Amino acid sequence: MSNLGKKRLPIGIQTFSEIIEGGYYYVDKTPVIERLVQQNKYYFLSRPRRFGKSLLLDTLRCLFEGRQALFEGLYLYDRWDWQQTHPVIRLSFGSGVMRNREELDARIRHQLRKSREYLNLPTTPKADIPGEFSDLLELAHQTTGRPVVLLIDEYDKPILDNLLEPERARELREGLKNLYSVIKDADPHLQMVLLTGVSKFSKVSLFSGLNNLRDITLSQEYGAICGYTDADLDTVFSAELPGLDRDEIRRWYNGYRWGDQTTPSVYNPFDALLLFQERRFAPYWFESATPTFLVDLLAERGMFTPQLAQLQTEAELLGRFDVDQITTEGLLFQTGYLTVHQVEEPMTGYWVYTLGFPNQEVEASLNQALLPALGLEHAAPQRLTLFKCLQANDLAGLEAHLKALFAGLPHDWYRNNPIAKYEGHYASVFYSHFAALGLDITVEDASHHGSVDMTVDAFGHLYLFEFKVVEQLPEGKALAQIQARGYADKYRTAGKPIHLVGVEFSREQRQIVAFDTALI
Numbered sequence: 001m002s003n004l005g006k007k008r009l010p011i012g013i014q015t016f017s018e019i020i021e022g023g024y025y026y027v028d029k030t031p032v033i034e035r036l037v038q039q040n041k042y043y044f045l046s047r048p049r050r051f052g053k054s055l056l057l058d059t060l061r062c063l064f065e066g067r068q069a070l071f072e073g074l075y076l077y078d079r080w081d082w083q084q085t086h087p088v089i090r091l092s093f094g095s096g097v098m099r100n101r102e103e104l105d106a107r108i109r110h111q112l113r114k115s116r117e118y119l120n121l122p123t124t125p126k127a128d129i130p131g132e133f134s135d136l137l138e139l140a141h142q143t144t145g146r147p148v149v150l151l152i153d154e155y156d157k158p159i160l161d162n163l164l165e166p167e168r169a170r171e172l173r174e175g176l177k178n179l180y181s182v183i184k185d186a187d188p189h190l191q192m193v194l195l196t197g198v199s200k201f202s203k204v205s206l207f208s209g210l211n212n213l214r215d216i217t218l219s220q221e222y223g224a225i226c227g228y229t230d231a232d233l234d235t236v237f238s239a240e241l242p243g244l245d246r247d248e249i250r251r252w253y254n255g256y257r258w259g260d261q262t263t264p265s266v267y268n269p270f271d272a273l274l275l276f277q278e279r280r281f282a283p284y285w286f287e288s289a290t291p292t293f294l295v296d297l298l299a300e301r302g303m304f305t306p307q308l309a310q311l312q313t314e315a316e317l318l319g320r321f322d323v324d325q326i327t328t329e330g331l332l333f334q335t336g337y338l339t340v341h342q343v344e345e346p347m348t349g350y351w352v353y354t355l356g357f358p359n360q361e362v363e364a365s366l367n368q369a370l371l372p373a374l375g376l377e378h379a380a381p382q383r384l385t386l387f388k389c390l391q392a393n394d395l396a397g398l399e400a401h402l403k404a405l406f407a408g409l410p411h412d413w414y415r416n417n418p419i420a421k422y423e424g425h426y427a428s429v430f431y432s433h434f435a436a437l438g439l440d441i442t443v444e445d446a447s448h449h450g451s452v453d454m455t456v457d458a459f460g461h462l463y464l465f466e467f468k469v470v471e472q473l474p475e476g477k478a479l480a481q482i483q484a485r486g487y488a489d490k491y492r493t494a495g496k497p498i499h500l501v502g503v504e505f506s507r508e509q510r511q512i513v514a515f516d517t518a519l520i
Contacts, residue, residue, distance in 0.1 A: 005239040006239045006240065007023055007024055007025045007239075008022060008023050008024045008025070009024070009025065009240075009273045009276055009277050010024040010025060010026070010273065011270070011273045011274065011277065013055075014054035014055045014058060015055075015058055016055060016058045016059045016061075016062050016070065017058075017062060017067070017070055019055070020070045021070070025236055025237060026236075027228055027232045027236050028074050028075055029056065029059060029225065030059070030063075030071065030074045030075040030076035031075045031076075032221075032222060032224065032225050033056075033059065033060065033063065033076065033225075034075070034076055034079065034080075035221060035222075036194075036216075036222070036225070037063075037192065040214045041190070041191075041192055041193065041212070042183075042192075042193045042210065042212050042213045042214060043192075043193065043194045043195070043213070043214050043215075043216055044194075044195050044196075044200070044213050044214065044215045044216070044217070045194065045195070045196045045215075045216050045217060045222070045225065045226075046196070046197060046198060046199060046200045046215075046217040046334055047196065047198070047217075047226045047227075047258075047336075048198060048256075048268070048334070048335055048336025049198060049288075049289060049335075049336070050268060050269070050270040050285060050288060051226045051227055051268060051269065051270075051336075052226040052227065052269050053153065053154075053196040053197075053226055054092070054094065054153050054154075054196075056196070056225065056226060057090060057151045057153050057194065057196065058090075060088075060149065060151060060194065061088045061090055061149075061151060063076070063080065064085065064086045064088050064149045064191075064192075065085055065086075065088055066082050066083070066084075066085035068080075068082045084146075085146065086144075086146045086147065086148065086149045086191050087119050087140040087141070087143075087144045087146060087148050087149070088148070088149045088151065089115045089119075089136065089137070089140065089148055089149070089150050089151070090115070090151040090152075090153065091108075091111050091115070091150075091151070091152045091153070092111070092152070092153035092154055093107070093153070093154045093155065093156075093157045093158050094153055094154035094157060097161045098158045098161070098172065099162070099168065100168065100171065100172075101171050101172065101174070101175045104158055104172055104175040104176070105129060105175060108129055108133075108175075108179055109129065109132065112129075112132050112133060112136055115136060116136060116139075119140055119143070119144075121136070121139050121140060121143055122139070124136075124139065129178055129179055130178060130179070130181060130182050133179060133182045134182050134185070134186060137150070137182070137186045137189045137190065138186070138189050140189070141188075141189040146191070147188075147189055147190055147191040148189055148190055148191060149190075149191050149192045149193075150183070150190060150192070150193045150194075151193075151194050152180075152193075152194070152195040152196070153196055153197075154196070154197055154198075155176070155180075155195045155196065155197040155206075156176075156197035156198060156199050156201060156206075157197065157198075158172045158175070158176060159172050159173050159176065159199075159201070159323065160198060160199060163293060163323065163326070164293060166323050166324065169323045170323050170324075173201070173205060173206065173323060176206060177205070177206050177207075180195075180206055180207055180210070181207075183207070183210055184210045193213075195213075198334055198335060199321045199330075199334045199335075200215065200217065200319050200321055200330075200334060201321055201322055202320065202321070202322055205322050205323075215319070217258060217319075218258050218259055218315075218318075218340070219258075219259065220259040220260065220262060220263045222258075223257065223258050223259045223263035223264055223266070224263075224264045224266055226266070226269075227256060227266030227267055227268060227269060228266060228267045228269055228272055229264050229265075229266055229267075230250065230254060230264075230265075232267075233249070233267065233272065237272070237276065240276040243279065244275070244276075244279065248281065249272075249275065251359065251360050251440075252271075252275075252281050252359055252360045252361050253267045253268065253271045253272060253275065253359055253360075253361060254266070254267050254358075254359055255339060255357075255358035255359040256268065256336065256339045256358045256359075257339050257340045257341070257358070258339075258340060259340060259343070260340070260342070260343035261342060261343070263340075265358075268285045268336070270284060270285050270288065271284050271285045271361065283361045283362075283364070283365040284361075285336075285361065285362075286361060286362060286365035286366070287365070290369070291335065291337065291366070291369065294331060294332070294335060294337065295369050295370055295373055296373070297326070297328070297331065298328070298370060298373070299370070299373035299374070301328055302424065302425070303328065303428075304424035304427070304428055304446065305367065305370060305374075305428040305431055305432045305435075306427060306428065306431040306443050306446040306452040306454065307443075307446045308332070308338065308356070308357065308366070309356050309357060309363070309435075309441070309442075309443040309446065310341070310354060310355075310356055310443055310446060311329060311332075311338060311354070311355040311356065312352060312353070312354050312355075313329040313352070313353050313355060314350075314351065314352060314353070315351040315352075315353060317329045317330055318330055318333050318334075318353060321334060329355065332355070333355055336358070336362075337357075337362055337366050338355040338356060338357060338358070339355065339356065339357070339358040340353055340354075340355060341354045341355060341356040342354040360438055360440075363435055363438075363441070364435060364436055364437065364438035367431075367432040367433075367435035367436040368383075368436035370428075370432050371429075371432055371433065371436055374425065374428055374429050374432060375409040375410065375429065376405070376408070376409070376429065376433065377410075378408070379433075379436065382401075382405055382408075382433065383433075383436060383437050385401050386398075386401060386433065386434070386437055387437055389401055390439070390456070390458045390459055390461075390463075391458075391459050393459065393461050393497075393499075395499065395501070395517050399512070399515040402430075402503070402512055402515070403511060403512050403515075405429070405433065406426075406429070406505070406510065406511055406512060407511060409429070409510070426467075426469050426505050426507075427451055427452040427467050427469065430452060430465075430467045430503070430505075431443070431452050431454060431467075434454070434456055439456050439457070439458050440456070440457040440458070441454055441455070441456050441457075442454065442455040442457075444464075444485075444487050445485075451466065451467055451468040451469065451478075452465070452466075452467045453465070453466050453467075453481075453482070453485070453487060454467075455487065455491070457496075460496055460497075461496055461497050461498075461499060462491050462494060462496050462497070462498045462499065463498075463499045463501055464482050464487050464488055464491075464498065464499070464500050464501065465482075465501045465503060466478040466479065466481050466482045466500075466501070466502050466503065467503045467505065468481070468502070468503065468504050468505065469504075469505050469507055470504050470505065470506055470507070470513070471506070471507055471508060472506050472507070472508045472509065472513075473506070473513065474504045474506075474513045474514035475504060475514075476502075476504075476514060476516065477502075477504070478502030478503055478504050478514065478516065479500060479501075479502030479516040479517075479518060480502070481502070482500045482501075482502060483500065483518070488500065488520055492520070497519060497520075498519070498520040499517060499518070499519055499520075500517065500518040500519075500520065501515070501516070501517050502514065502515075502516040502517075503515055
């Protein structure tokens with residue numbers, strides 16, 4: 001530790017012993033690990049990439065192997081029976097890309113062999129993969145006299161890497177099913193099983209027969225099993241906070257939630273650690289992997305982008321994910337681009353989830369990535385112009401800018417792109433252009449795809465926009481609608497000038513034909 005009270009930042013480090021012995025910051029997850037170990041036997045956990053899943057599994061490995069010295073000063077140190085060790089088998093599909101069943105099978109056999117060597121187990125006669133895996137679990141139990149702890153990391157990555165090639169993805173899915181099918185019958189030899197990944201594939205497609213696998217993805221008590229809470233930042237990382245705006249850290253990076261409103265929201269560790277290292281706000285997590293597949297899928301499905309800020313869905317759709325059936329809600333939620341904002345049970349047993357962006361980083365970055373798919377090829381200079389108009393509170397300049405923006409959408413793009421025929425497209429361009437700037441935006445209503453009502457809080461002013469698609473001529477209704485709906489009422493006490501802006505867009509002329517304003 002330095003004389004400033006700072007430790008090292010564990011960026012990209014997934015090995016528990018290295019973090020503890022190397023003088024890195026560590027957020028103690030052992031209280032929630034204790035609950036995990038005591039409650040059930042078979043677990044499944046889905047979290048987006050770079051959320052600390054691998055570190056969680058390595059912590060469990062060290063715990064069950066009885067490496068007591070590593071846990072000194074942590075919650076479980078004097079609450080764990082260190083004499084009760086268990087053989088640990090850890091499989092991971094996190095590294096490399098497997099393009100066919102042959103490569104997958106070779107990777108599986110390699111890991112089974114390494115596990116056998118790690119546990120000093122004798123070799124067994126060559127068999128197929130289920131046979132080798134089954135022999136490994138049984139032999140580890142028999143040799144040590146204790147049942148096995150089985151940890152599987154990135155269980156789904158071989159499939160996810162090949163989603164653009166459904167035939168290949170199905171082939172790899174069958175290869176993984178061949179491996180995971182062993183778990184059910186190996187029950188007598190198992191102490192605990194935890195599988196982690198990004199997505200939740202249906203039990204039928206991957207875990208045939210393993211009906212007692214408890215999915216803790218949306219369990220309130222495990223909401224903070226991965227990631228950092230606000231309290232973690234204020235205590236563990238307190239030495240890193242001076243010089244950084246605490247409210248902006250929260251607005252930019254906090255907000256991931258897996259459960260109802262009582263579940264703690266968390267930060268992605270990758271974001272927090274890189275912010276502390278670089279001392280500047282940037283989309284660190286988003287830029288660590290380009291969501292090309294997601295952007296293409298949203299464009300292909302004509303996603304109404306204002307709806308991303310408040311997307312209602314059923315619990316079933318959040319968990320439904322398979323090669324042949326990828327729901328938009330499930331993909332956005334499981335990959336971390338949307339998170340849970342609200343959970344309701346309007347009727348017994350019928351659960352409705354309201355999803356939205358977790359934070360400023362994701363809202364701005366995803367909308368920025370979507371703009372080219374919406375037809376805005378030169379988004380960066382256009383964003384700068386928007387910024388200058390709002391900074392100067394120049395409504396005439398804003399009108400001219402938005403007209404130029406829509407005039408710049410290429411005509412051949414309209415002809416060749418099916419999304420342009422969809423009335424929600426124009427409102428999507430309008431909303432995503434503002435959202436990509438990283439402004440504080442509230443979507444008031446996104447229920448009708450031909451319009452969007454949104455509030456923008458920028459540079460000491462509030463702007464209430466009604467963007468409405470009309471057939472040809474201005475109808476003058478957009479401004480009247482904002483006034484009639486009373487969206488401004490709740491902002492009157494904010495102490496900021498409120499500008500009502502009614503924008504009407506002609507579908508036929510493909511241009512803004514009315515830009516009416518009123519100051520409150």
